[in-house]
Amino acid sequence: xxxxxxxxxxxxxxxxxxxxxxxxxxxxxxxxxxxxxxxxxxxxxxxxxxxxxxxxxxxxxxxxxxxxxxxxxxxxxxxxxxxxxxxxxxxxxxxxxxxxxxxxxxxxxxxxxxxxxxxxxxxxxxxxxxxxxxxxxxxxxxxxxxxxxxxxxxxxxxxxxxxxxxxxxxxxxxxxxxxxxxxxxxxxxxxxxxxxxxxxxxxxxxxxxxxxxxxxxxxxxxxxxxxxxxxxxxxxxxxxxxxxxxxxxxxxxxxxxxxxxxxxxxxxxxxxxxxxxxxxxxxxxxxxxxxxxxxxxxxxxxxxxxxxxxxxxxxxxxxxxxxxxxxxxxxxxxxxxxxxxxxxxxxxxxxxxxxxxxxxxxxxxxxxxxxxxxxxxxxxxxxxxxxxxxxxxxxxxxxxxxxxxxxxxxxxxxxxxxxxxxxxxxxxxxxxxxxxxxxxxxxxxxxxxxxxxxxxxxxxxxxxxxxxxxxxxxxxxxxxxxxxxxxxxxxxxxxxxxxxxxxxxxxxxxxxx
DNA sequence: TGTGATGATTGTGT
DNA sequence: ACACAATCATCACA
Numbered sequence: 001x002x003x004x005x006x007x008x009x010x011x012x013x014x015x016x017x018x019x020x021x022x023x024x025x026x027x028x029x030x031x032x033x034x035x036x037x038x039x040x041x042x043x044x045x046x047x048x049x050x051x052x053x054x055x056x057x058x059x060x061x062x063x064x065x066x067x068x069x070x071x072x073x074x075x076x077x078x079x080x081x082x083x084x085x086x087x088x089x090x091x092x093x094x095x096x097x098x099x100x101x102x103x104x105x106x107x108x109x110x111x112x113x114x115x116x117x118x119x120x121x122x123x124x125x126x127x128x129x130x131x132x133x134x135x136x137x138x139x140x141x142x143x144x145x146x147x148x149x150x151x152x153x154x155x156x157x158x159x160x161x162x163x164x165x166x167x168x169x170x171x172x173x174x175x176x177x178x179x180x181x182x183x184x185x186x187x188x189x190x191x192x193x194x195x196x197x198x199x200x201x202x203x204x205x206x207x208x209x210x211x212x213x214x215x216x217x218x219x220x221x222x223x224x225x226x227x228x229x230x231x232x233x234x235x236x237x238x239x240x241x242x243x244x245x246x247x248x249x250x251x252x253x254x255x256x257x258x259x260x261x262x263x264x265x266x267x268x269x270x271x272x273x274x275x276x277x278x279x280x281x282x283x284x285x286x287x288x289x290x291x292x293x294x295x296x297x298x299x300x301x302x303x304x305x306x307x308x309x310x311x312x313x314x315x316x317x318x319x320x321x322x323x324x325x326x327x328x329x330x331x332x333x334x335x336x337x338x339x340x341x342x343x344x345x346x347x348x349x350x351x352x353x354x355x356x357x358x359x360x361x362x363x364x365x366x367x368x369x370x371x372x373x374x375x376x377x378x379x380x381x382x383x384x385x386x387x388x389x390x391x392x393x394x395x396x397x398x399x400x401x402x403x404x405x406x407x408x409x410x411x412x413x414x415x416x417x418x419x420x421x422x423x424x425x426x427x428x429x430x431x432x433x434x435x436x437x438x439x440x441x442x443x444x445x446x447x448x449x450x451x452x453x454x455x456x457x458x459x460x461x462x463x464x465x466x467x468x469x470x471x472x473x474x475x476x477x478x479x480x481x482x483x484x485x486x487x488x489x490x491x492x493x494x495x496x497x498x499x500x501x502x503x504x505x506x507x508x509x510x511x512x513x
Numbered sequence: 514t515g516t517g518a519t520g521a522t523t524g525t526g527t
Numbered sequence: 528a529c530a531c532a533a534t535c536a537t538c539a540c541a
Contacts, residue, residue, distance in 0.1 A: 117536050122514090125538095141537055142519060164528090182529090183521060190531075191518090 001042060004028055008045055017051045022058055029060035036068050043068040056085040059094065062133075066097055075101050083130040094133035102127040143184075147174040151184050160189050 004024045011017050025046065032039040043065045046055050056062045062085040069078035082098050103115055106123045115123065128138050142148075150173060154162065162170065162185060164178075171178045 118514090121537060140539090141521095142539085148519090161530090180520080184519090186530075187520065 001028060001038075004042065005045055008049055008051070011051065012049055014051070017054050021051075022055060022061075025055050026058040026060045029058070029064040033060065033064050033067070036064070036071055039064050040068055053084065056081065057087060059087045059091045062087060063091070063093055063097060066094070066101075070097075070101055070104070075105055082133055085132050087133055090134045090136065095129045098127075098129045098133060099124055143174070143176065143180075147176065150174050151181070151188070155185065155188050160185060160192065 004021070007021050007024065008017075011021060025042070028042055029039060032042075046052050046061060046065060049055065056065060062082065066078040066081050069075070069081060078101055079098070082094060085094075087094060099120075102123050103120055106119065107113060107115060110119075124138075128134075131137070143151075151170065154166075154170060159166070162181075167178050167181045167185070170176075170181045174181070176184070
């Protein structure tokens with residue numbers, strides 16, 4: 001201290017201090033910053049010196065001098081000091097002190113001894129730190145819009161529960177830390193759950209449907225098994241337990257596939273089911289396949305010829321026998337394996353064929369709607385115009401140009417490959433495999449949620465498959481699904497996120513020529 | 514200024 | 528290490 005004071009006197013008249021003097025002042029202030037009484041002579045000498053502006057450019061010197069001024073009730077002088085210094089790169093501690101000074105002034109003005117967090121925040125907003133100590137200016141605490149969009153896209157398209165590797169990738173992609181990515185998804189999951197709880201009525205409708213579907217499986221004669229038993233679902237395809245009677249599962253004539261098992265597989269209540277560890281296996285794949293699909297071995301041999309088809313290779317405890325719908329069961333199966341499952345679930349009442357593929361090992365979600373009847377690049381013409389029975393209804397006006405936006409998802413590339421196998425609802429309903437499928441549209445093209453008006457909803461008599469396709473599109477895009485049936489007071493609607501971890505799905509709705 | 518959204522932190526349980 | 532709930536602090540917006 002003494003040597004510093006001597007050195008300061010020596011160079012007091014010069015226009016710039018030697019580096020040694022500044023370094024010494026900084027070190028003294030850093031070492032003595034917790035003892036303002038001891039450092040007071042230094043502060044007095046610095047503030048009285050012509051070299052003070054140079055010395056105050058040192059963070060520690062400025063901090064100590066401002067603190068001493070505050071201690072002496074000279075808040076305004078402390079603020080002028082902080083405004084006058086030029087600390088390279090700024091200083092968090094100086095900003096902190098700046099804020100503390102203004103909290104103090106605000107408390108005096110308000111006659112209170114403490115400020116609420118909001119009051120502090122508004123105090124900071126009214127008194128932003130000067131560029132001298134915060135050159136970059138106040139920055140938003142929120143992540144940039146693009147970053148949040150990236151995270152949202154991943155959450156709605158791939159998984160709300162990314163693996164460590166996925167989080168690290170996202171961190172690289174967004175410039176966040178892996179911890180921030182982790183926090184974001186934790187908050188996201190929590191807030192989605194909270195949101196769903198607030199949407200209790202909707203959730204209730206869906207869960208009731210799940211319940212009644214299970215009941216119908218157990219007891220086909222149960223009153224609720226009537227397709228018209230629930231006004232909320234009038235006109236909606238229903239699942240019946242046709243395969244329980246030993247026959248093929250659900251022919252189109254007398255049975256319609258169920259939403260409920262699909263909901264289980266797609267992530268309504270079933271998210272946990274699908275995301276359980278895949279290691280535990282108690283049944284062989286064959287056993288599981290038979291048990292889960294409800295299909296007999298003859299049917300199996302008919303539907304399992306395709307390369308890459310996994311069912312017999314993958315048994316897993318994640319499979320819930322209640323997921324008896326072939327589609328949902330296969331989806332579970334695909335998750336249990338690391339291979340691709342491709343299945344085509346049948347033809348709808350309007351001749352629509354829904355093809356679905358699951359690519360568990362792919363982290364991207366791709367999906368497309370294709371029109372085999374219109375393979376032109378235009379692909380954008382509406383294939384549904386030829387289907388007068390199809391109705392496209394919505395709860396309100398969709399976004400302008402919504403239809404064409406939907407068309408934007410119609411595949412414009414020529415069909416590429418043959419489908420690998422067909423899973424009919426019954427052997428009688430077996431539909432000849434289309435010769436080709438289009439390639440999927442990149443997930444990035446689904447970066448915004450679709451609306452109900454942007455997918456083709458089949459009419460109320462159509463098979464579940466077409467509903468499923470439409471709904472999957474909405475859900476994979478992060479949108480909610482909704483459908484109003486003309487003449488019916490109630491709506492079908494819901495919101496869910498696909499719970500397919502590290503899984504990509506392609507849903508292709510095809511129209512035979 | 515009130516309010517809802519958002520990011521982070523902490524504590525608990527597995 | 529992770530999931531989760533509760534909570535806090537911060538922020539944008541009406």
